[in-house]
Amino acid sequence: MSPPSLPVQPPNGPNPDSRPPLKAQKEMTKAERRELQEKQRAAKAAAKTAGTSQPNQKPATKQPPVPIGSTGAPKKGGRPADPAPPRTPMLPAGRQPRDAKLVSTLAETGPMNARGLRIFSHFGLPKPVSLAKGDIHPVILRLALQFSDFKITGANARCIATLTAFKTVIQDYITPPNTTLSRHLMTHLSPQISHLVAARPMSVTMGNAIRQLKLEISGSDIDLPEQDAKNALCQKIDNYVRDRIMVADQVIEETAGSKIKDGDIILTYARSSVVEKVLLGAHSEGRRFSVIVVDSRPMLEGKRLLSVLTEADIQCSYLLLPALGSVITEVSMVLVGAHSIHSNGSVYSRAGTALVAMLAKQHSVPVVVCCETYKFSEGVQLDSFTKNELAPLGDKFASFPLTKPREALMLVNGPNLEILNPLYDLTPPTSISAVVTEVGVIPPNSISSIPLALGRLL
Amino acid sequence: MAPEASTSTSHRSVEVLVSKLRRRQVVGSREAALETVKVLRQVVSRAKFSNIDQLVGLIRSIGKRLVDAQPKEHTVGNTVRKILHHIREEYNTATKGTATVGSSSRAVFSIANFVLQGQPRKHTVAQRSEVTTSIRENDPDDPDSFAKTLKPVLMEAIQDVLDELETVYDNVSKNAKDHIHSDEIILTIGHSKTVEAFLKSAAHYHSYTVIVAETSPSYSGHEMARNLSSAGISTFLVPDSSIYAIMSRVNKVILGAHAILANGGMFAITGSLLASSAARVHSVPIVVCAGQFKITPLWNLYHEFGALDFADPSSVLGFEEGVLVEREVEVLNPYYDYVSPEMVDVFITNDGDHPPSSIYRLIKETYDDEDHEL
Numbered sequence: 001m002s003p004p005s006l007p008v009q010p011p012n013g014p015n016p017d018s019r020p021p022l023k024a025q026k027e028m029t030k031a032e033r034r035e036l037q038e039k040q041r042a043a044k045a046a047a048k049t050a051g052t053s054q055p056n057q058k059p060a061t062k063q064p065p066v067p068i069g070s071t072g073a074p075k076k077g078g079r080p081a082d083p084a085p086p087r088t089p090m091l092p093a094g095r096q097p098r099d100a101k102l103v104s105t106l107a108e109t110g111p112m113n114a115r116g117l118r119i120f121s122h123f124g125l126p127k128p129v130s131l132a133k134g135d136i137h138p139v140i141l142r143l144a145l146q147f148s149d150f151k152i153t154g155a156n157a158r159c160i161a162t163l164t165a166f167k168t169v170i171q172d173y174i175t176p177p178n179t180t181l182s183r184h185l186m187t188h189l190s191p192q193i194s195h196l197v198a199a200r201p202m203s204v205t206m207g208n209a210i211r212q213l214k215l216e217i218s219g220s221d222i223d224l225p226e227q228d229a230k231n232a233l234c235q236k237i238d239n240y241v242r243d244r245i246m247v248a249d250q251v252i253e254e255t256a257g258s259k260i261k262d263g264d265i266i267l268t269y270a271r272s273s274v275v276e277k278v279l280l281g282a283h284s285e286g287r288r289f290s291v292i293v294v295d296s297r298p299m300l301e302g303k304r305l306l307s308v309l310t311e312a313d314i315q316c317s318y319l320l321l322p323a324l325g326s327v328i329t330e331v332s333m334v335l336v337g338a339h340s341i342h343s344n345g346s347v348y349s350r351a352g353t354a355l356v357a358m359l360a361k362q363h364s365v366p367v368v369v370c371c372e373t374y375k376f377s378e379g380v381q382l383d384s385f386t387k388n389e390l391a392p393l394g395d396k397f398a399s400f401p402l403t404k405p406r407e408a409l410m411l412v413n414g415p416n417l418e419i420l421n422p423l424y425d426l427t428p429p430t431s432i433s434a435v436v437t438e439v440g441v442i443p444p445n446s447i448s449s450i451p452l453a454l455g456r457l458l
Numbered sequence: 459m460a461p462e463a464s465t466s467t468s469h470r471s472v473e474v475l476v477s478k479l480r481r482r483q484v485v486g487s488r489e490a491a492l493e494t495v496k497v498l499r500q501v502v503s504r505a506k507f508s509n510i511d512q513l514v515g516l517i518r519s520i521g522k523r524l525v526d527a528q529p530k531e532h533t534v535g536n537t538v539r540k541i542l543h544h545i546r547e548e549y550n551t552a553t554k555g556t557a558t559v560g561s562s563s564r565a566v567f568s569i570a571n572f573v574l575q576g577q578p579r580k581h582t583v584a585q586r587s588e589v590t591t592s593i594r595e596n597d598p599d600d601p602d603s604f605a606k607t608l609k610p611v612l613m614e615a616i617q618d619v620l621d622e623l624e625t626v627y628d629n630v631s632k633n634a635k636d637h638i639h640s641d642e643i644i645l646t647i648g649h650s651k652t653v654e655a656f657l658k659s660a661a662h663y664h665s666y667t668v669i670v671a672e673t674s675p676s677y678s679g680h681e682m683a684r685n686l687s688s689a690g691i692s693t694f695l696v697p698d699s700s701i702y703a704i705m706s707r708v709n710k711v712i713l714g715a716h717a718i719l720a721n722g723g724m725f726a727i728t729g730s731l732l733a734s735s736a737a738r739v740h741s742v743p744i745v746v747c748a749g750q751f752k753i754t755p756l757w758n759l760y761h762e763f764g765a766l767d768f769a770d771p772s773s774v775l776g777f778e779e780g781v782l783v784e785r786e787v788e789v790l791n792p793y794y795d796y797v798s799p800e801m802v803d804v805f806i807t808n809d810g811d812h813p814p815s816s817i818y819r820l821i822k823e824t825y826d827d828e829d830h831e832l
Binding site: 296297298303306307310313316317318319320321322323324325326327350351352354355358359362383384385388400401402403404408409410414415416417418419420421422424425426 | 672673674675677680681683684686687688690691692693694695696697698699700701702703704706707727728729731732735736739770772773774775776778779782783785787788789790791792795796
């Protein structure tokens with residue numbers, strides 16, 4: 001079913017502040033005009049309830065700049081300062097996604113097929129990166145494109161890429177007259193951050209790093225000449241990356257590597273940069289073990305890990321997630337990474353990790369999560385629905401086997417059919433045996449004591 | 459010790475089926491069962507035998523050949539056992555129990571006999587032939603009389619088996635509307651025609667939602683999702699990785715089975731173990747829909763690898779991706795999972811609903827002891 005076409009509209013959706021050109025209105029019949037009015041009224045109501053605001057391409061507009069979403073559904077625990085990503089409401093099946101006309105057609109198709117589940121409605125669909133306002137730095141533009149195309153994936157990689165981009169932005173920044181760097185720089189960075197968030201929802205690592213950056217900016221000395229202040233900030237960013245990520249990874253590599261003994265069979269899921277380092281490190285230390293790489297759609301990241309490991313001459317097996325039950329009895333340890341970890345010890349990680357951890361626990365196989373402390377997220381998430389992200393539809397990651405003809409697969413939504421590809425899930429602390437951080441190996445329930453140990457440096 | 463009673467034509471049909479099974483040209487357990495029944499019907503109609511043992515021996519030998527051709531396809535053996543059971547029953551009724559067939563096991567003091575004694579026979583075989591008293595076995599003057607008198611009865615019995623197989627989907631879906639209610643969220647994996655019929659039947663009465671897991675690497679979930687959505691059921695298609703994530707919202711898990719084992723466990727498509735474990739963790743009931751012809755007198759105490767059947771690894775890691783890997787990598791693609799009886803809450807068969815703990819009783823009633831080993 002195609003959405004009914006509406007008369008002249010701006011490409012980014014009905015702008016509540018503007019009206020369709022009067023010429024069109026005069027040409028329409030009375031009935032058509034009334035119909036148009038109804039549609040606009042419904043669109044306004046839908047826009048209000050759905051709480052979306054499309055990224056606005058018109059430079060001279062009264063609307064606030066690039067989406068500061070105000071959706072009803074909670075997005076992340078405890079980061080009110082950062083703009084929440086905009087969310088298109090998940091529409092009942094049969095709609096074409098990421099179209100500006102979505103909002104207006106929502107009201108029309110609401111009653112029909114309303115049983116298209118609303119419990120998934122807050123997931124929202126990833127949107128294509130819109131044309132940005134003029135103020136966005138080209139480095140940020142490039143980064144946003146890389147994010148939305150999933151060229152850079154993984155919590156650590158995204159954070160490092162973001163911070164590196166910000167260094168360039170800071171160096172290119174010139175303080176306008178009548179204001180100081182410490183006050184204005186953050187306002188300058190906000191739209192850049194929003195643009196990145198519009199490309200792909202912010203990861204916890206990015207959020208923590210940006211919060212730290214804001215702290216540094218507001219604390220920077222007013223009397224410093226501009227270039228020195230900028231250099232100091234870039235130095236702080238480098239230190240953050242070095243201390244919280246690079247060095248932390250090295251410590252985790254050694255600690256977790258010491259848990260691997262000769263003859264072990266290690267199982268890992270998808271691709272974690274930390275686990276990759278641990279395995280390579282342990283192998284270079286001379287330990288002889290074999291690895292089982294378990295992989296799954298939608299991203300099939302395990303293949304990259306597989307090629308890295310085989311290049312290092314590590315004995316590997318590769319299988320897909322449903323086959324896990326056949327091999328779990330032979331595994332000595334499960335090593336997984338995390339996107340973030342919550343104060344109750346639940347691990348927010350790539351979708352499928354929860355299944356791996358659950359099955360391993362049932363077969364008494366220890367599950368070890370490798371996670372740096374900067375991935376800690378305040379607050380407690382109860383299930384995988386509170387916060388999640390959907391991968392774009394279709395065969396973006398070329399993850400379907402070539403042996404399967406494309407006509408046999410459902411790659412787009414159809415009538416009564418909706419395709420969901422959640423990218424993350426939540427592993428409860430009961431399935432986890434231990435968490436390896438740079439401050440030590442801790443049981444999952446003790447996560448909340450770590451910030452205290454670090455002097456509240458989250 | 460197959461008697462030469464089998465004609466060359468029935469031999470040929472058996473050969474054809476044997477080679478089809480060996481080459482896996484028969485796709486689907488129900489198809490295999492149907493083919494087996496048809497072949498056996500032909501064999502029995504052409505067979506010449508002068509006592510019941512000859513006939514039983516003939517069918518057993520044919521059954522053994524079919525099972526050896528494809529040991530993973532358990533429904534073939536089950537059908538043979540069922541037909542043998544029916545044959546013996548008809549014979550017993552026809553001779554009014556004056557001659558007992560293969561009853562060596564009855565003399566054994568075993569728990570099996572306790573079970574049998576306590577059970578009222580579910581199907582009382584109606585008196586079909588009027589010439590019951592005149593059955594004579596091993597008559598030297600008229601060697602065909604025994605066969606001639608018994609054959610019509612046997613053919614009807616085999617036709618019963620065939621009818622039962624053909625109406626499996628309808629019977630399984632009979633009570634679907636009692637199991638699924640409005641606005642429920644059902645999770646299923648893979649593509650089982652039995653489950654599909656079950657869900658479509660329930661959709662006539664209630665509107666609910668189905669979440670289908672893709673089930674890599676066969677991706678049969680896509681086919682299921684297509685069929686369900688075109689039947690008007692609102693469907694979500696998710697990858698297997700999100701089974702745990704969505705389980706907290708699911709009301710029931712409905713699975714299909716490849717074979718149901720004597721201890722109440724089952725072989726099912728890979729991914730069933732994940733789905734049932736996740737459901738157990740979230741206390742979600744697990745329902746298995748399968749035809750009764752899938753109940754197998756087999757035990758699986760030692761193997762985690764399901765039916766030890768592996769499929770083509772190129773659907774897991776394609777040959778074109780060989781450049782990705784520098785040295786040899788072991789790629790696994792097991793086809794089945796073994797799900798233990800503690801995971802399953804109920805088996806819905808065309809014969810009614812049964813908990814896993816009473817599968818052994820069903821086996822006792824449907825098959826004869828001596829046929830467990832063909």
